[in-house]
Structure formats: structure tokens, C-alpha cells
Amino acid sequence: MPDLNFQVEGAEAVPFSASPLLAFKLRLTNANAQERIQTIALRCQIQIEATQRRYEVEEKERLLDLFGEPERWAQTLRAMLWTHASVIVTPFQGSTLVELPVPCTFDFNLAAAKYFAALEDGEVPLNLMFSGTIFYETSDGSLQVEQIPWDREAKYRLPVRVWKEMIDLYYPNSAWLCLRRDVFDRLNQYKMRRGIPTWEQALESLLPVVEKPESVEPLMAEINTEEIVQ
Numbered sequence: 001m002p003d004l005n006f007q008v009e010g011a012e013a014v015p016f017s018a019s020p021l022l023a024f025k026l027r028l029t030n031a032n033a034q035e036r037i038q039t040i041a042l043r044c045q046i047q048i049e050a051t052q053r054r055y056e057v058e059e060k061e062r063l064l065d066l067f068g069e070p071e072r073w074a075q076t077l078r079a080m081l082w083t084h085a086s087v088i089v090t091p092f093q094g095s096t097l098v099e100l101p102v103p104c105t106f107d108f109n110l111a112a113a114k115y116f117a118a119l120e121d122g123e124v125p126l127n128l129m130f131s132g133t134i135f136y137e138t139s140d141g142s143l144q145v146e147q148i149p150w151d152r153e154a155k156y157r158l159p160v161r162v163w164k165e166m167i168d169l170y171y172p173n174s175a176w177l178c179l180r181r182d183v184f185d186r187l188n189q190y191k192m193r194r195g196i197p198t199w200e201q202a203l204e205s206l207l208p209v210v211e212k213p214e215s216v217e218p219l220m221a222e223i224n225t226e227e228i229v230q
Helices: 057-062 070-076 111-118 160-170 181-193 199-206
Strands: 004-013 021-030 036-048 080-089 095-103 123-137 143-147 153-159
Touching: 004 123, 004 153, 004 160, 021 080, 021 160, 036 095, 057 111, 080 095, 080 111, 123 160, 153 160, 181 199
Parallel strands: none
Antiparallel strands: 004 021, 021 095, 036 080, 036 123, 123 143, 123 153
């Protein structure tokens, strides 16, 4: 029966996709090289091993929403689910290289997007856990079916630069903010009644004007919510 091993050899942004997409270069090697693999319905769960890297002071500040104060990270910093991915592997014998499409998002309501956006540089330690179904041909020509063992994993350190380049490709100098519909309606009324042409200018008009950086107070305490029309 097949004895598969997995190794990630690289990752790059996929241009012109309908949504942000990374392609992981995945090497599959069958230790039983004489067997011919007909196809594999491969599934992958990708986790971010957040405890396996160092963080700069600025990064810790941006990760406050996810892990709390750095003094508590010994209890709060832990691995998190990033995403799921799948691919159909075509026939091969011995070894093959496939592209595993990994969907990404810039939705800041999701923990993974917050995590990636908070990082300045370096690498993101990932753990790819594989499952799925193998269809293979035995030496006598018969077709067999096996499940991929649950202990099949691959470690990979994704350069933060690759993720940032992908986001810049799909959302140049932009970020997405998802609002509740009633909040959006109030903001829209505020924008229209004051004749503000863009959403950026509407939000900037609600932000505090701070003369001295050292006098900055928490943002929510400064915004005059009465300015937003009910």
C-alpha cells in the first residue's frame, strides 16, 4: 500500500483569481515507488503555530485583540486554525509536485487575517495536516483504495512577505471593514447629510484630531457618537 510523505517546497501568490489565493508547491513522495498512484483526493487543514516565532514590540501591540497583553501570552498564545484546502492529485509514480490552492481573506473579523496583518516581517510557522483518499494500482494491475493516515503532516515557514505581496496584488493600499447593516445605514446617512464624497473622508471626520502624539487617548473614547445620525 502507498506510504506517502509530504513536503512544502515554496509558496507564491496566484494572480487574477476571483479572490486572494496562494499556491503552495507540495511535493508528494511514495516510499513504495513501484506502485502507480492513479489519483488522490487530498484534503489539508492548515494551522498557524503562533508560539513558534518571535514578535517585535509593534507586532505585540497589533496582536492585543487576539492574545491580550504580552504578559499573559504564556496562557493565551496558542496555535490557531488558518484555513482548509483541497486538490485532486493526478497519476504519478514515485514522486510528484502539485500546487495546493490556499484561499485567503482580508476580512478583519477573522483571527487569521488579523494575525497576518499584524506581522511586519519574518516567517509564519505553519503545520499542514493531510487527509483524503488514495486510488492506486497494485503490481497485479488491480485498483485499490486507501485512506491517508491522520498522522501525515508537513511543516512550513511561510514568508510574511509572500502574504503581503498577495494582499497588495488584490487590495492595493486598501483594507476591508465589515459593518452591521444598521451601523452602515447610520454612517451612510452621516455621509450624505454632510455632503462628504468618500467613505475615507467620512471616517476621517469622525476620528479625533490629535495635536500631540503623547496625548492620544483610546479612539472610542474620543469619537463623538452623537455626530452619527440615528
